[in-house]
Each structure stands twice: as structure tokens, then as C-alpha cells.
Amino acid sequence: MLTILFDGIAYGMLLFVLACGLAVTLGLMNFVNLAHGAFAMAGGYVTAVLMNRYGVPFLLTLPLAFTVPAVIGLVLERTLYKQLYARSHLDQVLFSIGLVFMAVAAVDYTMGSQQQMIQIPTWLQGRVEILGIQVGLYRSFIIAVCGVLVVVLQYILTQTRFGSRLRAAVDDPRVARGLGINVSVIFAATFAVGSGLAGLGGALGAEILGLDPTFPLKFMIYFLIVVTVGGTTSITGPFLASLILGIADVAGKYYVPSLGAFVIYTLMIVVLVLRPQGLFARAR
Amino acid sequence: MLRRTLLSAVGAAAAMLALSGAAMAQDTLKIGLILPMTGPFASTGRQIEAAAKLYMQQKGDTVAGKKIQLIVKDDTGTADVTKRLAQELIVNDKIAVMAGFGLTPLALASAPLATQAKVPEVVMAAATSTITEASPFIVRTSFTLPQATVPMADWAAQNGIKKVATLVSDYGPGIDAEKAFAAAFTAKGGQVENLRVPLANPDFSPFLQKVADAKPDALFVFVPSGIGAQFMKQFVERGLDKSGIKLIGPGDVTDDDLLNNMGDVALGAITTQHYSAAHDSPENKAFVEAFKKANNGMRPNFMAVGGYDGMHLIYEGLKKTNGEGGQALVDAMKGMSWTSPRGPVSIDPQTRDIVQNIYVRKVERKDGELYNVEFATIPNVKDPVKAAKSN
Numbered sequence: 001m002l003t004i005l006f007d008g009i010a011y012g013m014l015l016f017v018l019a020c021g022l023a024v025t026l027g028l029m030n031f032v033n034l035a036h037g038a039f040a041m042a043g044g045y046v047t048a049v050l051m052n053r054y055g056v057p058f059l060l061t062l063p064l065a066f067t068v069p070a071v072i073g074l075v076l077e078r079t080l081y082k083q084l085y086a087r088s089h090l091d092q093v094l095f096s097i098g099l100v101f102m103a104v105a106a107v108d109y110t111m112g113s114q115q116q117m118i119q120i121p122t123w124l125q126g127r128v129e130i131l132g133i134q135v136g137l138y139r140s141f142i143i144a145v146c147g148v149l150v151v152v153l154q155y156i157l158t159q160t161r162f163g164s165r166l167r168a169a170v171d172d173p174r175v176a177r178g179l180g181i182n183v184s185v186i187f188a189a190t191f192a193v194g195s196g197l198a199g200l201g202g203a204l205g206a207e208i209l210g211l212d213p214t215f216p217l218k219f220m221i222y223f224l225i226v227v228t229v230g231g232t233t234s235i236t237g238p239f240l241a242s243l244i245l246g247i248a249d250v251a252g253k254y255y256v257p258s259l260g261a262f263v264i265y266t267l268m269i270v271v272l273v274l275r276p277q278g279l280f281a282r283a284r
Numbered sequence: 285m286l287r288r289t290l291l292s293a294v295g296a297a298a299a300m301l302a303l304s305g306a307a308m309a310q311d312t313l314k315i316g317l318i319l320p321m322t323g324p325f326a327s328t329g330r331q332i333e334a335a336a337k338l339y340m341q342q343k344g345d346t347v348a349g350k351k352i353q354l355i356v357k358d359d360t361g362t363a364d365v366t367k368r369l370a371q372e373l374i375v376n377d378k379i380a381v382m383a384g385f386g387l388t389p390l391a392l393a394s395a396p397l398a399t400q401a402k403v404p405e406v407v408m409a410a411a412t413s414t415i416t417e418a419s420p421f422i423v424r425t426s427f428t429l430p431q432a433t434v435p436m437a438d439w440a441a442q443n444g445i446k447k448v449a450t451l452v453s454d455y456g457p458g459i460d461a462e463k464a465f466a467a468a469f470t471a472k473g474g475q476v477e478n479l480r481v482p483l484a485n486p487d488f489s490p491f492l493q494k495v496a497d498a499k500p501d502a503l504f505v506f507v508p509s510g511i512g513a514q515f516m517k518q519f520v521e522r523g524l525d526k527s528g529i530k531l532i533g534p535g536d537v538t539d540d541d542l543l544n545n546m547g548d549v550a551l552g553a554i555t556t557q558h559y560s561a562a563h564d565s566p567e568n569k570a571f572v573e574a575f576k577k578a579n580n581g582m583r584p585n586f587m588a589v590g591g592y593d594g595m596h597l598i599y600e601g602l603k604k605t606n607g608e609g610g611q612a613l614v615d616a617m618k619g620m621s622w623t624s625p626r627g628p629v630s631i632d633p634q635t636r637d638i639v640q641n642i643y644v645r646k647v648e649r650k651d652g653e654l655y656n657v658e659f660a661t662i663p664n665v666k667d668p669v670k671a672a673k674s675n
Contacts, residue, residue, distance in 0.1 A: 004490065004493060007487075007489040007490065007493065011487050108322060108326070113323065113326035113327065114542070115510050115513055115514075117545040117546065117547070119547050134523070136522070209487070209514070210486075210511065210513070212324065218484065218486075222486070249490075250490045252490075253491060254490035254493055254494055261482035261484075261485070
């Protein structure tokens with residue numbers, strides 16, 4: 001029972017690491033970036049290539065799994081995404097889904113379509129028993145990383161000058177510009193961080209979720225569910241939503257396996273009917 | 285004068301004969317190889333294409349005085365594309381044989397075309413039992429899932445396994461495997477608990493926890509081979525390998541193409557299948573060596589051997605019919621038997637399905653690499669589903 005709860009939390013945390021970048025770009029910047037999974041995949045492949053070809057230890061690959069997608073994100077933001085901020089959401093959807101297909105084809109071409117496998121260090125493998133609960137070490141690691149991320153992100157958004165500038169830039173770019181805030185730099189930086197977070201999620205998730213060129217398409221639905229259920233105006237919303245969804249999904253599959261796969265969707269529909277703006281967001 | 289005319293006439297006739305002979309020698313027979321070369325099932329396509337090309341490289345490209353031309357088409361694993369490609373190959377390229385077919389729906393999509401155009405369809409990968417019933421022109425050189433699964437049930441029952449949990453991906457082949465195993469195993473007095481995992485399932489943890497709580501003697505698993513590695517990792521992460529639960533199943537989970545990358549988590553898994561790259565025979569040693577050499581060290585898997593044997597079947601069939609295709613070729617293929625890298629095989633004349641040995645294997649480390657090492661053989665297994673129907 002408690003093991004199920006633990007697994008659910010770990011799974012939810014993983015969903016959060018994967019989706020929080022999207023919560024940043026979609027939620028804060030109001031840009032429908034369906035290509036989020038492509039950045040996650042980029043992070044996963046950075047880790048896989050560094051580990052398998054160059055023998056870099058797993059933990060050392062993680063900063064790079066953040067940096068490389070962040071740089072890619074920055075370049076794409078400056079060249080492509082920037083043009084679409086003012087456009088309709090439909091244009092943004094079409095543009096970013098196009099990017100996804102290009103990323104899938106590019107990775108398929110360069111890396112091959114087979115599953116990429118990574119070997120996490122031995123001290124992260126296996127499980128220990130704490131107070132009668134079977135605790136997987138790697139899952140605990142994900143929970144720890146995710147916990148740190150939530151605190152840091154929440155702190156940046158609510159307590160720092162950058163955070164308040166970002167919120168101002170999102171709410172009304174014209175007035176923000178008038179106040180001397182360099183909106184375009186803030187957007188670029190935010191987008192880069194969002195992409196980097198996606199990359200980190202991809203790198204952490206490769207062990208549990210697997211990694212192949214269809215990754216962005218396979219997991220797009222999960223990112224979107226998290227952000228939809230959580231609401232898009234904060235980091236805590238998607239965080240709590242990931243936890244609820246993770247636990248519900250794992251528990252559903254354990255207790256009612258025949259319905260298990262539908263629990264997460266049912267939950268999403270219920271939330272959307274009751275609170276269309278998301279569970280933890282004010283209506284705008 | 286008359287004599288001279290006669291002579292020249294004979295000469296001309298001889299020249300014409302010689303000419304037409306030369307023209308015949310240059311006749312080409314086209315084989316359309318339809319495979320998923322991109323997309324999630326590209327590994328299948330890659331393996332079969334490599335094997336087919338290797339076969340042609342080894343045996344030459346002339347059969348029965350005709351030149352063989354291989355046309356490889358990529359159907360991306362989508363049935364409507366397969367059907368369109370098959371149609372194009374039959375109508376435009378006038379192929380003598382179509383071959384390949386990575387997945388069941390792909391093989392079924394082109395079955396009506398095979399019947400209408402009387403073009404033999406050699407299935408080299410797809411493994412649902414019913415495929416050969418879809419057209420009298422289908423011949424299969426891969427395997428059927430029940431063919432690999434039922435021997436697993438027999439082996440488990442004979443080796444002190446009483447209670448088994450099955451865990452399969454919730455789609456056609458998975459359900460096939462589950463049913464075939466459960467039926468055979470309960471008939472031997474065993475106990476089975478069935479679990480189905482959604483095909484798009486990122487995390488196996490709830491299902492594995494359920495297995496851990498049920499405490500069976502063995503866990504029977506069938507998931508598509510790409511997901512196999514994820515599954516194995518989580519099986520070990522949960523400590524199930526140490527709890528005495530044996531991991532058993534058909535060989536997809538320990539596919540030779542992926543096995544080496546899985547690492548030690550795969551050690552000890554027991555599977556039944558028709559082919560392992562470690563199969564101990566001179567034919568297989570030569571095959572594996574040539575395959576690796578031609579493909580940059582890539583190890584052949586059960587898909588590759590299906591492709592290799594498929595080409596062999598086509599070549600030998602054409603030799604028998606002297607290059608004639610259609611019904612004659614299918615008839616020639618029926619009942620044919622030969623020694624494949626996987627061991628002795630034959631084509632069942634009634635069902636046009638392959639009859640072959642099924643091996644029980646265990647993943648072991650050999651020369652620094654992971655292999656499915658065979659330790660028991662069940663000889664000449666026919667597809668049990670069709671065998672049950674005909675009785």
C-alpha cells in the first residue's frame with residue numbers, strides 16, 4: 001500500500017520534471033509549445049550519447065542534459081519562436097507540432113530508431129526497505145531532484161526581481177517595456193530555462209520511460225495533462241497536479257488494472273468540467 | 285540454291301534461338317521486399333533487409349537463368365502504406381514475389397492482393413497465427429507466437445513451476461501469447477493469473493508490484509521487443525529477480541538486437557524461441573559471422589533469420605519451377621525442407637507455415653557479451669493453433 005504510494009509519488013515527480021518546463025513556457029509565457037517533448041528528448045539523447053560513447057558518469061551528464069537543450073531552445077527562440085508570440089494559438093500549435101516531426105525524423109536519421117539504453121550507477125540501482133516500505137533508490141533520487149527544483153523555481157518566480165519582471169512581461173508586455181524591462185531578453189532566458197528543464201526531465205526519465213525517436217509524441221499527452229490539470233499560472237499547480245496524477249495512475253493500475261489506463265484521463269475530464277482553468281489556478 | 289536457303293534458314297533459326305536464349309538469361313525476376321525501415325519497428329526492417337542482401341551476396345543474383353532484382357520499400361509500419369506499395373510493386377514493377385511484412389496488420393493488408401494477382405507473399409516477420417489463412421498465396425518463414433509460447437508452458441510445468449503470473453501488452457500478439465500460454469499451462473495443472481498492460485504505458489511499477497504481492501513461481505512476460513529493456517530494468521529494480529520469481533516468456537523480451545545493451549538485468553531470463561545468435565551449429569556460426577561482417581558488427585536476431593530463410597525459400601522455389609512464379613511457385617515452396625541457421629526447418633504443405641525446433645534458452649554472459657544460450661530443444665513444432673483446428 002505504502003509502496004504504491006511511494007511509486008505514485010516518484011512517478012508523479014518524474015511527470016513534473018518533464019512537464020515543468022512546459023508549465024514555464026506554456027503557462028508563464030502563454031506560448032503553446034507542443035515541441036516541449038523534443039527538448040526533453042534532446043536531453044535524454046545527450047545523456048545517452050555521453051554515457052554510452054564517451055563513458056561520462058551519469059550525474060555529470062545531467063548538467064549537460066540541461067545546458068544543451070537550453071542552448072538549442074535559446075537559438076530556436078531567437079530565430080523561430082520569437083516570430084510567433086503574437087500569433088494565434090493555432091499557429092503556434094501547428095508550428096511546434098511541425099518542429100516535433102522534424103525532431104523525430106532528425107533523431108531517427110542520425111541516431112537510429114532503436115531504444116537508447118543507459119546504465120545508471122550501481123548506487124542508484126535496487127531498493128532498500130525503510131519502515132516496511134520498499135523504496136527504490138532511483139525513484140528516491142528523482143523525488144529529491146524534483147523537490148529541489150520546485151523550491152528553486154518557486155523561489156525564483158515569486159521572490160526574485162527576475163521573477164517579478166517575468167510575470168510583468170507576461171501580463172502586459174507593452175507596459176513592461178514602458179517600465180524599462182527588456183521583455184525580449186526575459187522571454188529568451190525563460191524559454192531557454194524551460195527547454196533546459198525539459199532536457200533534464202528527459203535525461204532523468206530515460207531510465208524509467210525509455211528513449212527512442214518517438215519520445216516527444218509518446219509523452220506529449222502526459223505533459224499536456226499535467227499542465228491542464230494543474231493550471232498554468234504557477235509552478236505549484238502543475239507540481240500538485242503531477243503528484244495527484246502520478247498517484248492516481250499508479251494506484252488505478254494496481255487496484256483496478258482493467259480500468260487502470262483510463263484513470264488519468266477520467267481525472268482530467270472531471271477536473272476540466274469542474275475547474276476549466278485548472279485545479280490550482282485562479283480563473284482569468 | 286535450295287540447300288543454301290535451307291542452311292541460312294537453319295542458321296537464322298539457330299541465331300534466333302541463341303538470341304532468345306540470351307534474352308531469357310537477361311530476364312529479371314523482381315522480388316518486392318516491403319519492410320518498416322523507419323518508425324518504431326525499423327529494427328525489424330533493418331535486420332531483414334540486411335539478411336536478404338547477405339543471402340543474395342552469398343548465393344549470387346541468378347536463379348534458374350534469371351537475374352534476381354530486390355526492390356526494398358519502406359512502409360513505415362503502417363498497413364495502408366503496405367497495401368499501396370504492394371499494389372505498385374505488383375502492377376508497375378510486375379514482381380514475381382512479395383516478401384517482408386514486419387507486423388501482422390501489414391501482412392494481412394496485402395493478403396487480398398496476393399490472392400487476386402496470384403503473387404506469392406513470403407511473410408518474414410509477422411507472427412499472428414491466422415496470417416497464413418488470409419490467402420492461399422502466403423507462406424511464412426518467421427514463426428507464430430503460439431508456436432513459441434506453448435513450449436514455454438510445457439517447460440514450466442515440467443520444471444516445478446506451479447503458479448504463474450502473466451504480464452502482456454494489451455494488443456493482438458500480447459493477448460495471443462497470454463491465451464496460448466494460459467491454456468497450455470492450465471491444461472498441465474498449473475495456476476495462472478493474467479495481467480494486461482496498456483501498450484502506451486510508461487511505468488510498469490504498479491503491475492510489477494501486483495506480481496510481487498501475488499508471489500508466483502514465475503512471471504511470464506510478452507511485451508514488444510523495444511519495451512523489453514524497460515521492463516527488465518524495472519523487474520530488477522523492484523527486486524523481483526532476487527525474490528525467486530523466475531522470468532519466463534517468448535524470446536521477444538530478450539531480442540538479440542537489444543540484449544547486449546540491457547546489461548546484467550537480463551541475466552537469468554528463461555525464454556523459448558526458434559532462434560538465438562548463440563545457436564550452436566556450423567550453419568549458424570557462418571551466418572552470424574557473415575552477417576556481422578557485412579553489417580558493421582550488428583548481431584542478427586530472429587527477424588534476420590526469418591529474412592534469410594525467406595530468401596532461401598524463394599530461391600529454392602524458383603529453382604524448382606525453373607523461374608516460374610504464381611501458383612507453381614507456391615506449390616514448389618510447400619513441403620520444402622532445409623537446414624537453416626536456426627536448425628532444421630520445413631514448410632508445412634497444409635498450412636504453409638514453418639515447422640521448426642523451439643529452443644529453451646537462458647540469458648548468460650559469454651565472451652563478454654550477453655546471449656540467449658540454448659539448453660533444451662523441442663523438435664519440429666507446428667503452429668499449435670492450426671494444429672488444434674485441423675484435429
